[in-house]
Amino acid sequence: MSQFLQVLLSGLSTGSIYALAAIGFTLVWQAAQTVNFAQGEFVMLPAFFVLIGIHWLHMPLWLALIFGLIVAVIVLGLLFKKLIVEPMLPNGGLPLIIATMALSILLKEGTKQFYGAEAQPYPSLFPQTTLHMDGAVVSVQDLLNLVVSLTIVVALTLFLNRTRTGRCMQATAQNPAVAEILGVNTKRMVLYTFLINAALAALASFLISPVYLAKFSNGETLGLVAFIAAIVGGFNQIRGALAGGLLIGVLDNLTATYVTTEYRAALPLVLLIVIILWRPQGLLGTSEGRKV
Amino acid sequence: MQRRTLLTAATFAAALAGTGLAAHAADVVKIPCVCEMSGAGAVSGTNYHDGAMLAVKEINAAGGILGRQIVMDTYDTQTDPQVSRALVQKAIDSGAYAIMGTVYSGSTIVNMMVAQRAGVPQFTGSEAPNITERNNPYIFRTSSGAQKGVPALTAYFKDQLHVTKIAVEWVNNDFGKGGHDVFRKEMKRVGIDVVADVPSEQGQVDFSSDVSKIKQSGAQAVFVYLNEEEDARFLKEAKKQGLKAPLVGEVTLTGQKVIDLAGGAAEGAFAHVGLATSAPVPSIEAFVAKFRKAYGRDTDHNGIKGYIGVYAIKYATEMIGKFDRKALASKMHGLTLDVKKYPGMLLTTSWDKTGELSRESFMTEVKNGKQVVIGTVPAN
Numbered sequence: 001m002s003q004f005l006q007v008l009l010s011g012l013s014t015g016s017i018y019a020l021a022a023i024g025f026t027l028v029w030q031a032a033q034t035v036n037f038a039q040g041e042f043v044m045l046p047a048f049f050v051l052i053g054i055h056w057l058h059m060p061l062w063l064a065l066i067f068g069l070i071v072a073v074i075v076l077g078l079l080f081k082k083l084i085v086e087p088m089l090p091n092g093g094l095p096l097i098i099a100t101m102a103l104s105i106l107l108k109e110g111t112k113q114f115y116g117a118e119a120q121p122y123p124s125l126f127p128q129t130t131l132h133m134d135g136a137v138v139s140v141q142d143l144l145n146l147v148v149s150l151t152i153v154v155a156l157t158l159f160l161n162r163t164r165t166g167r168c169m170q171a172t173a174q175n176p177a178v179a180e181i182l183g184v185n186t187k188r189m190v191l192y193t194f195l196i197n198a199a200l201a202a203l204a205s206f207l208i209s210p211v212y213l214a215k216f217s218n219g220e221t222l223g224l225v226a227f228i229a230a231i232v233g234g235f236n237q238i239r240g241a242l243a244g245g246l247l248i249g250v251l252d253n254l255t256a257t258y259v260t261t262e263y264r265a266a267l268p269l270v271l272l273i274v275i276i277l278w279r280p281q282g283l284l285g286t287s288e289g290r291k292v
Numbered sequence: 293m294q295r296r297t298l299l300t301a302a303t304f305a306a307a308l309a310g311t312g313l314a315a316h317a318a319d320v321v322k323i324p325c326v327c328e329m330s331g332a333g334a335v336s337g338t339n340y341h342d343g344a345m346l347a348v349k350e351i352n353a354a355g356g357i358l359g360r361q362i363v364m365d366t367y368d369t370q371t372d373p374q375v376s377r378a379l380v381q382k383a384i385d386s387g388a389y390a391i392m393g394t395v396y397s398g399s400t401i402v403n404m405m406v407a408q409r410a411g412v413p414q415f416t417g418s419e420a421p422n423i424t425e426r427n428n429p430y431i432f433r434t435s436s437g438a439q440k441g442v443p444a445l446t447a448y449f450k451d452q453l454h455v456t457k458i459a460v461e462w463v464n465n466d467f468g469k470g471g472h473d474v475f476r477k478e479m480k481r482v483g484i485d486v487v488a489d490v491p492s493e494q495g496q497v498d499f500s501s502d503v504s505k506i507k508q509s510g511a512q513a514v515f516v517y518l519n520e521e522e523d524a525r526f527l528k529e530a531k532k533q534g535l536k537a538p539l540v541g542e543v544t545l546t547g548q549k550v551i552d553l554a555g556g557a558a559e560g561a562f563a564h565v566g567l568a569t570s571a572p573v574p575s576i577e578a579f580v581a582k583f584r585k586a587y588g589r590d591t592d593h594n595g596i597k598g599y600i601g602v603y604a605i606k607y608a609t610e611m612i613g614k615f616d617r618k619a620l621a622s623k624m625h626g627l628t629l630d631v632k633k634y635p636g637m638l639l640t641t642s643w644d645k646t647g648e649l650s651r652e653s654f655m656t657e658v659k660n661g662k663q664v665v666i667g668t669v670p671a672n
Contacts, residue, residue, distance in 0.1 A: 003508045006533060010500035117334035119521045121553045128557065130534035137507075139532045142500075211528065212497045213521060213553055221497065256501035261491055262464070264501075 002136040007253045013142035014211075015249020016149030020204035021226035022233065022241035023153065024197040029235055030173035031193035032085055034093045037100045039201065040223020041107035044216065046072040046202035047122055047209035048115055054123075061123055069202045077198030081191055104219065111216040119213040125206060145207050152203055153242050156196070160238070169193060228268045232275045234285020243284050247271075321360040321615060323348070323605060324367060324383040325598070326403070327393035327417075331371030332495045335520045335549045336395040336594045340417045341366060343598030344392045346586055347606075347636065357606045358615070364602075369394055373402040384410045389615055390605050391415070395594060397423060397466035404431050413621045415601035417594055419543060419566075420470035424646040430621050432604070433649040434597035435566040438471040441542045444564045444653060444669050446478045449513060453538060459488035459511035461502055461526060463518045471517040471542060487511050496522055499529040507535055516541040516561075520592075524553030531557035538562065546656045546663045547592040558658045567593035567639075568654040570663040575631060575638040596638060603636030604629065642671070 021043050028036045036042070049071045053064030084103060088096040126144040130137045160166035171179040172189040180186050204222075212218050229248050234240025248268050256264040281287045325344050328337025348362045356362060367383055369376035376399035383391055384406065390413040394400050397420030407414040408428045415432050416423065421439040423431060449455050458479060462472040468491075479486050488509035490502045503526070506514055514537050518526060523545050530539060531554075541563040544550060548569065551558045569580050569591060579599060583591045605620070607629055612619045628642040641651045655667035 003504050006507075007501055007504050010498075010504070014498060014500070112330065117330035118338065118549070119335075119524070119553060121524075121555060124528075124555075128528070128531050130532075137534055139534075141532050211525070213524060215521070217495075218497075252498070253501050256498075257504055261493075261501070265493070 003257070005133070005136040006138055006142075007257045008250060009138050009142045009146070011250035011253035012246055013139075013145040013149075013249070014208075014253070015229075015246040016146050016153075016242075017204050017208045017245075018222070018225050018229050018249055019242045019245025020149055020152065020200045020207075021222055022229040022245045023156070023238050024200050025227060025230040026235060026238055026241045027193050027197045027200075029230075031190045032089060032093075032096070034085075034089070034096045035100070035227075036197075037097060037223065037227075038104035038107060038219075039226055040219030040221070041104050041111075042072075042076045042198065042201035042219075043204045043208065043222045043226070044214075044219035045076065045107055045111065046205035047214040047218075048111055048120075049202075050206065050209075051115070051120055051122070051214060061125075065125075065206060068206070069199060072202035072205075073195050073198045075198075076201060077195035078191070080198070081194040085194070104223070108216055108219060115216065117216065119215040122209040122214045124210040141210070148203075148207065152200070153238070156200070157238060165189075165192065225268055228272045230282075232268075232271055232282060234282030237282070237285050240282050240284035244282065247283075319360055320363045321357055321389045322363050322365070322387050323390050323392060323602065324365045324386065324388050325392040326367040326369060326376060326379045326383055327598075328371045328395055328399070329366065329368035331369075332519065332521070333369075333371035333396045333399075335592070336417065337369070337371070337393070339591045339594035340393065340395045340598040342587055343583065343591060343595035344602050345598075346583060346595075347599045347602035349586075350636075351602065351606055357609050358613070360615070362602070364392070367393075369396075369399055371396055371399070373399045376400075377403040377406055379403075380406045380414075384412050388412055389617060390620065392598060392601050394418065395597075397470065400431075401466050404428055407431075411617050411621075413605070413617055413624065415604065417597040417601075418467065420466045421474060422466070422470060424648040428647070429625070430617075430647075432621075432624050432643055432647040434601040434604075435543075435593065436649050436651070436653070438467075438542065439474050440648070440650070441564055441566055441653065442471055442474040443478050444655075445515070445540060445542060446482055448540070448562075448564075448655070449479075449484060449515075450482050453513050453540075455484060455512040457485050457487045457509070457511050458513050458515060459490065459506040459509050459537070460486060460515045461490045461492065461499075461506065461518065462516075463494055463496075463522055464491040465494045465519075467519070468517055475515055475517065492518065492522065492526075494519065494522070497525060499526045500533070502526065503529045503533045503535055506537070507533060511537055513538045513540055516545050518544065520544050520547055520549050521553065523547075523550045524558070527554040527557040527561060543593070546658050548590050548663060549592055551658055551661055551663065556661075559661070561658045563656050564653060564669065565593055565656050566651075566653045567596045568656050568663060568665050569593060569596065570656065571654055571665050573639065575635065579638055600637050600639075600641065603634070604641070606636065607634050640671075 050064045050068035053059040053067040126141045129140045168184045169189045172186045176186045229244035230241045233244025348364045367379040380403040395417035397418040400416045400418040408430045421437045462468040546563040608623045625645045629637045631640045650671045653669045654665045
C-alpha cells in the first residue's frame with residue numbers, strides 16, 4: 001500500500017506538470033487553430049533563463065524565478081506571437097506548424113550551443129524530505145509539485161470563467177468574428193492567450209527541472225508527452241489536457257512499477273492509438289465540425 | 293610567350309606548394325578523437341576529449357612524437373553508435389595513425405570493428421567487459437573493464453556492509469549490461485541475494501518507480517550502475533523518497549559531475565573507481581591542476597583516461613622508433629609503463645594480450661560535496 005501511494009503520488013506530480021504543458025497546446029489551438037510543436041522547448045528553455053539569472057546575474061533563486069518567468073513571457077509569448085505566429089498565420093495553419101517545428105530545432109540547438117550539451121544542476125524549489133502518512137512514506141516535493149500545478153490550473157480556469165477578460169478570451173476562441181462585432185479586442189485576447197501559454201510553460205519548467213535537470217534535449221520528451229496528453233484528454237478543453245496529463249503520469253509510473261520498465265515509453269503511444277480509435281475527440285473533448 | 297612563362301611559373305609554384313604540403317604532412321601525425329561531444333554521453337566524451345587534447349598540447353610543446361607534431365581532429369558521435377561507426381571510418385580515411393575514443397561502450401562495440409579492419413590502434417574509454425573479449429588486436433582500454441572493477445566491491449558488500457539482500461539499478465545499454473552481468477555473477481558467488489533487479493533506459497529522466505521498487509524489496513544496499521546524468525537523477529529521487537539503504541556504485545556514482553548535478557543527494561554515496569581525480573597521488577593532483585588551468589573547470593576520471601591514452605601512444609611509438617600501426621598494436625600487448633620512467637601515465641599501467649588494462653584503483657565516498665578517496669585497491 002505504501003508503495004502504491006508513493007507511485008500514485010509521483011505519477012500525479014509528474015502528470016500535473018505534463019498537464020501544464022498540455023494546456024499550452026490547448027490554448028494555442030484555440031487561439032490560432034494551430035499546433036505548437038516547439039511546446040516542449042518552451043518548457044525546456046525557462047529553466048535556462050533561471051540559471052542565467054543565478055549564475056550570470058548573481059540573483060537569489062526567488063528573484064531568478066521571477067526573472068525567468070518575465071523573460072519567458074516576453075520571448076516565448078510576445079515575441080513568438082509577433083515574429084512567428086502573426087506573419088505566418090495568414091498563410092494557413094500548416095506553414096505555421098512547420099514554422100514551430102523549425103523553432104523547436106532552433107531553440108534546442110541554440111540552447112546547446114549557448115549553454116552546452118551537458119545537463120546542468122537545477123536547484124530544488126521544495127525540501128527533499130518525506131512525510132509519513134498512515135504508514136506510507138511520501139515525498140514532500142511530489143506533494144508540493146502536485147499542489148502548485150493544480151492550483152495554477154484551478155486559477156487559470158477561474159480566470160477564464162469568472163473574469164470579463166477570461167470570458168472575452170473564450171469568446172474570441174469560439175468565434176473571433178462574432179466576438180469582434182460584440183466589441184471584444186480579439187487581437188489583444190489572442191496575445192493574452194500566448195502570454196498565458198508562455199507563463200504556464202515557464203512554471204512547468206521550474207517544477208520539472210529539479211527532477212529532469214536542465215538539459216537542452218528535455219523538450220523532446222516533454223513536448224511529445226504533453227502533445228499526447230492533450231489529444232488523449234481532448235485538444236479543445238483545458239480540463240481534458242489536465243486529465244490527459246494526470247492519466248499519462250499515473251499510468252506511466254504504475255506500468256513501470258508493476259508491469260514493465262522496458263516498455264514504459266510505449267505506453268503513451270498505445271494510449272493515444274486506443275483513444276483515437278475509440279473516442280477521437282479525446283476523453284473530455286468535444287467534437288468539432290468543419291466545413292470544407 | 294608571356295602566357296607560356298606565366299603558365300610555367302604557375303606550374304612551378306604549384307609544384308613547390310605541393311612539396312611544401314607534403315613536407316608539412318610528413319611533419320605531423322594524426323590522432324583523431326572520435327568521442328561523445330553531445331547527446332547522452334557528452335559529459336564523459338567532452339572530458340575524455342579535453343584530457344586527450346591537454347596531452348597533445350604538452351607533447352607538441354615538448355617536440356611531438358619522434359619529431360612529428362600531433363594533429364587531433366575532433367569527431368562528435370552525438371552518442372549515436374551508427375554515427376560513431378561512420379566517423380571512425382572518416383577518421384581512418386583522413387590518415388589516422390591511432391584513434392582516441394569512443395567512451396560509450398555501445399558505440400565502441402559497433403565502431404571497433406572498423407578500426408580493426410583497417411589495422412588502426414584504438415584507445416577506448418569504454419568499460420563493458422566484452423570489448424576486450426572479441427580477439428581484436430587493435431583495441432586498448434584506458435581504464436579497466438567492469439569485470440575487474442565490479443569484483444573489487446564484493447568484499448565491501450560482504451565484509452563491511454554485511455549485506456545478505458541487495459538491489460541493483462542498472463542502465464540497459466552495453467556498459468550497464470556488462471556491469472550488471474558481472475555483478476550478478478559475483479553476488480551469486482558470495483551468496484548475496486539480489487532481491488531487486490531494476491533496469492532503466494539510457495537518458496531516463498524519471499526514477500520514481502525504480503526507487504519505489506527498491507524500497508519495497510527490502511534491500512540492505514543498492515548497487516547503482518548508471519551513466520552520470522542518470523546517476524544524478526537516481527540519487528535525487530532516492531533522497532526524495534527517503535531511501536535509506538547505502539548507495540554503492542562503480543566508476544560514475546561519485547564523479548564530480550554527478551555530485552554537481554545531484555547536490556546534497558550525492559552525500560554518502562560510495563564507489564569503486566579505476567581512476568579518481570581526488571586521489572592523493574602527486575601526479576594526479578598535478579594533472580587536475582593543469583586541467584583546471586587549461587579549461588577553467590574540473591574534470592572527472594574520463595579526463596585522465598584521455599590524457600594517459602595519448603601518452604601511451606607516444607611512449608609505445610618511441611619504443612618502436614617509427615610510425616607503424618601494426619608494430620604499435622603489437623608493442624602495446626603485454627606492455628607495462630612505469631610512472632617513474634613515463635610520467636605522462638600518472639600511474640603505472642599494464643596491458644595484457646587482449647588490450648585489457650591493469651593498474652591500482654580507488655575506493656571513494658562523497659563527503660561535503662567532494663569525492664574523497666578512502667582506500668586503494670592494488671592492480672589485479
